[in-house]
Amino acid sequence: MATFNLKINGEKHQVDVDPSTPTLWVLRDHLNLLGTKFGCGIAQCGACTIHLDGVAIRSCMTPISVVENGAITTIEGLSKEGDHPVQKAWLEHDVPQCGYCQAGQMMSAAALLKNTPNPTDSDIDDAMSGNICRCGTYVRIKQAIKTASKL
């Protein structure tokens, strides 16, 4: 066990956990931030995607010891009012079916748009192919990313 000082969605948190604990489980089990989802545990599905200093990472494979000095953003902190361009575009296109993977999809999309404000189809494929949607909302996600890029 060790104490970690974290900065998540602009707020400071302190947790006492095993240093190997993946950030995902610190968020979910210790900090009650449940928007970040568990899908595979091996960084293959993207449901757990969060931002570390603005970069999309898979929180299920990132030990808490690695993120201590960075700024973490989760879906809960993507915007205060739920009005990040990606969130607005997701609603406009009514993207979700079950909705479980969408937090991870949106975090990957937000990170993509930050660095590539006008992504091509191939930019989108490259940035998003680590995020599986089992319901098959891929076409709408791509449309929503393009809409978000214009907002």
Added chain:
Amino acid sequence: MTQIKTQFNRRSFLKVSAAAGGGMLIGFSWLAGCTPGKKPEEMVAVPNEWFDINGYIKIGDTGLVTIYSPNPEIGQNIKTSMPMIVAEELDVDWKNVVVEQAPLNTGLYQNQFAGGSLSIRLSWNALRMAGATGKRMLLEAAAKEWNLKVSDLVASKGIIKEKNGERTVGYGEIAGKAVGIEVPEEVDLKELKDFELIGTSVKNVEGKNIVTGKPLFGIDYQREGMQLAMIQHPPSFGMKVKSFNEEEIKSMAGVKDAFIIDTTIKEPTWSDVNAFPQLIAIVGDTTWQLMQAKKALKADWEVVGELENSDMHAKRLEQALVNGEVEEARNDGNVAAAFKKAAKVIERTYSSPFMAHNTMEPMNFFANVTADAAVLVGPTQTPEALEGSVAKLLGMPLEKVTVNMTRMGGGFGRRLYVHFGLEAAAISKKIGGPVKLLYTREDDMSQGTYRPIYKSTYKAGLDENNDLIAFSVKGAGLPGGPVFPNRFPAGAVENYKAEKIKANTNISTGAWRAPRSHFTAGAEQAFLDEVAELAGKDPIDFRLELFDRALKDPVGEKYEYEAERYAGVLKLVKEKSNWGEKKPGVFRGVAAYFCHFSYVAEVIDMVMENGKPVVQKVWCAADCGIVVNPDAAKNMIQGGVVDGIGHAMYSQLTFENGAPNQLNFDQYQLMRHSQAPKDIEVFFVENEIAPTGLGEPGLPPASGALANALYKATGKRHYHQPFSSNEPIVG
């Protein structure tokens, strides 16, 4: 106006009463519940008092209306579309509607399950009646108040007006006066042409909650004092747990308890499928500590059955096609004689492997079992079945067991089976407190109720005029055959034979989105493409000829489809896709299928990019009767297409020594963004037929259209799934 008797559904209709604790309930839903995509300030105020109109409707004194969605939500969007149907008949403004998940209550609601694409189809009348009854009772209350007849009044968007006067009253103001009014014996339903909400695209009521990461799913459920649990099942089908290093596990950090549970129940039903009733359970504080404890498990597994492997499965299917037990058959005319007479004969064999459901949210459930009650909360497609099985497991009367539904991170049939709920109940009982069980992805993928492995042989005979005179299909599956003897082309071919053959396996299997249809459609539609080619006919025209025969001069006593509607979707997709138009570098495949009472035809446009086939566009035409929520309905079809193409192209589960070789998404391939169709356009046949389901019917034709487009693009026919593999498991 259509009149409908309220009798058969009468249990749903209580007399209007003041809702107990209603204010509290809405206070909660205001923050976390589903508002139909509107900002709170655009809606009427939060009510002080609520009135239960019936099991589906609660009206607040400000005119805010709560509509309960009775069925489990797995992503098919019924939490929006079912309340839409109630709101339509109630005649209330959708922006003043709040949607709540109804509890499981067999007294108030019927068919509270998500399966067979049946939610809307089975509840269409009940939902309309609930809305219409509510409206009628409010009208009666206003009529009484004003000393008029109901026929002197009209209601629209939550306001009742006097036809020959100035007076108006809102539903919220009159709801209290409806207390004591008798439930009408008969109510008027709207004419279809008067629908204002049904047929318009309404946004998902949970949209805002989903995009802001609200805790909606079973995995997010929490209760004070709740512990966490994980299970470990034997590594192979055909194994059973004997013992494990209990003391060592219990001594690990964060582990509270570890033990073996037994979830065997008497008189199991179809939803109790479970290969591993005995499991190791570990209880503790945090998920990560439990995952560590799972890794440290050293268990003694006992072999109690055959340890099967994929070669064995392939041989069993081959054998079954030769001399397996026929479960169901159809035989029209004389197939053998017709094949002898035929000028051309073609025979092809198709196969597909076992597949896992792989819902993105792994199996989980919350349970709190005490001496005299059991409360379960979580993602289940069959809450009523779970309630029954928990009662059996605990030896508790049914009324002591409560099952509440959460939103589900996907279902696809996996959560029709209830064993993970039983496991949570067994663990809770053992520790004497509330617990949430969570599977890892590996637990989930290796303890499936898998889509069965299939193999079918199709044979067709053409006469000298290239007319189809003989058709036979023989299909085997572990455990059930993928043949629907009375579906197309039954009724359309003079000499027709279909045999559905079963064979054994101890791998647990179950319903997987569009059971059997998912494989049958692909095989049959790919085969028909080849038959059409042999006949020198256009694949759509060839099918239309067959539907024409089934319509005008059907063969045999019955068949299970409406030839006109089947042909209708093909004609619509032909028109919309400009079928027949030659586009350089674009290769097209077509398929159509009928299942779950709906008809879907699809055309796939494929292009070659860097020597690889890419799906550029998919055109879909669907006939599901009245479309309740068109954009959401399109989303369902789009998802079905991706699911169908993705699994046919990439997915398989293989076995060695009774254990699946694929345990996670690094080994089990699912379709990803870069592999998805670039565009999927969906069109609906417009008619006035009562709505049927859409959760499944979009999927089956996709694999057929894919195989046919692949042939055009590559010159190679694909018979064995997954198409991307050079060495399919079943050849």
